[in-house]
Amino acid sequence: MRHWSIGARLTLWYSLVLLAGLALFGAGVWIVVTHSLTTTIDETLAARTRALATEIQNEYKPSKPSHLVEELSEYAAATPDGNLTEVRDPQGILIGEGVDATTASSRHYRRLESEATVGGQKYRILVAAPLAGTELTLRRLREVLLWSAPAVLLIGSLGGYWMSRRALEPVDEITRAAQTIGIENLSRRLEVPGAGDELQRLSETWNSMLARLEAAVKRLSQFTADASHELRTPIALIRATAELTLRRERSAETYREALRQIMDDTDRTTRLIDDLLLLARSDAGLPALPMDRVELTPLVRDICEQGQILAQERQLEISTEAPEQPVFVDANDPALRRLLLLLVDNAVKYTPAGGQITVSVAMDTSGPTVTVRDTGIGIPDAALPHVFERFYRVEESRNREAGGAGLGLSIAQWIAERHHARLEAESVVGRGSAFRVRFPQA
Ligand code: ADP
Numbered sequence: 001m002r003h004w005s006i007g008a009r010l011t012l013w014y015s016l017v018l019l020a021g022l023a024l025f026g027a028g029v030w031i032v033v034t035h036s037l038t039t040t041i042d043e044t045l046a047a048r049t050r051a052l053a054t055e056i057q058n059e060y061k062p063s064k065p066s067h068l069v070e071e072l073s074e075y076a077a078a079t080p081d082g083n084l085t086e087v088r089d090p091q092g093i094l095i096g097e098g099v100d101a102t103t104a105s106s107r108h109y110r111r112l113e114s115e116a117t118v119g120g121q122k123y124r125i126l127v128a129a130p131l132a133g134t135e136l137t138l139r140r141l142r143e144v145l146l147w148s149a150p151a152v153l154l155i156g157s158l159g160g161y162w163m164s165r166r167a168l169e170p171v172d173e174i175t176r177a178a179q180t181i182g183i184e185n186l187s188r189r190l191e192v193p194g195a196g197d198e199l200q201r202l203s204e205t206w207n208s209m210l211a212r213l214e215a216a217v218k219r220l221s222q223f224t225a226d227a228s229h230e231l232r233t234p235i236a237l238i239r240a241t242a243e244l245t246l247r248r249e250r251s252a253e254t255y256r257e258a259l260r261q262i263m264d265d266t267d268r269t270t271r272l273i274d275d276l277l278l279l280a281r282s283d284a285g286l287p288a289l290p291m292d293r294v295e296l297t298p299l300v301r302d303i304c305e306q307g308q309i310l311a312q313e314r315q316l317e318i319s320t321e322a323p324e325q326p327v328f329v330d331a332n333d334p335a336l337r338r339l340l341l342l343l344v345d346n347a348v349k350y351t352p353a354g355g356q357i358t359v360s361v362a363m364d365t366s367g368p369t370v371t372v373r374d375t376g377i378g379i380p381d382a383a384l385p386h387v388f389e390r391f392y393r394v395e396e397s398r399n400r401e402a403g404g405a406g407l408g409l410s411i412a413q414w415i416a417e418r419h420h421a422r423l424e425a426e427s428v429v430g431r432g433s434a435f436r437v438r439f440p441q442a
């Protein structure tokens with residue numbers, strides 16, 4: 001049964017139900033007809049007995065017993081089935097017609113015995129009726145039932161099979177169409193039947209799944225292309241530095257300088273590769289990060305201390321704001337540090353000398369938040385929705401020297417997501433930006 005098609009299974013069940021229904025119907029008809037035929041015969045027999053008893057009562061004359069005998073013979077002769085009537089006087093002597101012994105005992109006859117009391121005398125009455133008619137009717141009925149049931153069953157099952165095949169045909173079509181779709185033609189879609197039924201929903205679900213897959217595959221290939229592109233630049237730079245230096249004999253100082261340059265570039269490349277690896281792993285769906293209860297204020301102060309070193313180089317001021325009472329979140333400590341450091345690092349990178357960076361912890365109605373605010377160059381409105389995209393940079397030129405590959409905020413957002421937190425950005429060009437992490441209510 002496990003390998004049967006749905007159509008075959010439906011038909012089997014349908015036939016079984018039909019068979020049970022037919023059996024019940026046949027048995028019911030049989031019982032009702034048999035009962036009503038027997039009842040009719042019994043009523044006729046009872047009526048005949050009553051008529052005979054009345055006859056005996058009317059014609060009984062104590063002075064002339066022979067009169068009753070004569071009257072009964074006449075009565076019997078005048079009634080159909082008269083020969084199936086028998087009346088015996090109190091002594092057991094037959095006084096009116098006779099039912100022969102074979103008839104009386106045969107199972108093809110139905111009999112009714114009764115008594116009539118006249119003048120203190122008990123007369124025994126026996127009437128019989130042939131069952132031949134009833135038997136014939138029942139035999140025909142049985143034939144009709146036995147022949148029609150398999151016919152109905154056969155027609156019903158074939159019809160059921162045909163209907164289920166018809167109903168399921170679109171499923172086969174969907175299967176066939178789905179089989180032709182692979183990674184190379186992910187933009188293909190299944191035809192959606194307009195019937196508004198389960199199959200339409202199935203096709204639509206398939207199509208939206210294909211759309212999601214297509215988008216994911218596109219993102220992946222875009223990522224691979226962008227990643228290769230990003231890696232080419234620093235490696236080309238390293239090669240160029242080496243080549244240029246080797247062109248002719250140089251002083252020890254120049255060699256040292258070139259090697260230092262190469263080391264810096266290698267460091268940047270390593271960081272880039274680390275970021276790429278992290279994002280690639282995040283796509284593969286890493287197991288959940290182990291979460292702890294983390295107090296936000298001390299952690300934020302730590303980050304700011306680290307940021308201080310970066311900020312001082314660029315003559316920026318960095319400060320923290322936090323409420324008096326401790327604010328806790330469920331977080332993975334190292335991941336959360338990385339996220340905040342990325343935001344502080346950006347604030348430092350995109351704020352000109354003399355600017356101000358504030359990292360504040362707050363308890364909002366929606367839950368705990370950490371905001372990194374700067375008085376930097378800001379982000380244009382058109383670019384704001386894209387800053388979390390991988391490899392996205394606002395105007396390549398303005399931050400080439402800052403060395404970002406456009407991966408920082410995608411990593412920050414990925415970390416936020418793993419914390420069920422939201423990362424929001426607001427910014428005014430020339431005034432500054434604010435990046436806010438909104439944690440869910442603990
Ligand atoms: P990058 O490594 O280039 O900094 P990110 O993903 O961290 O990449 O940021 C994407 C882009 O968003 C950056 O190129 C920058 O233009 C813009 N950006 C990010 N943070 C800030 C900020 N605090 N102020 C202004 N622009 C920002």
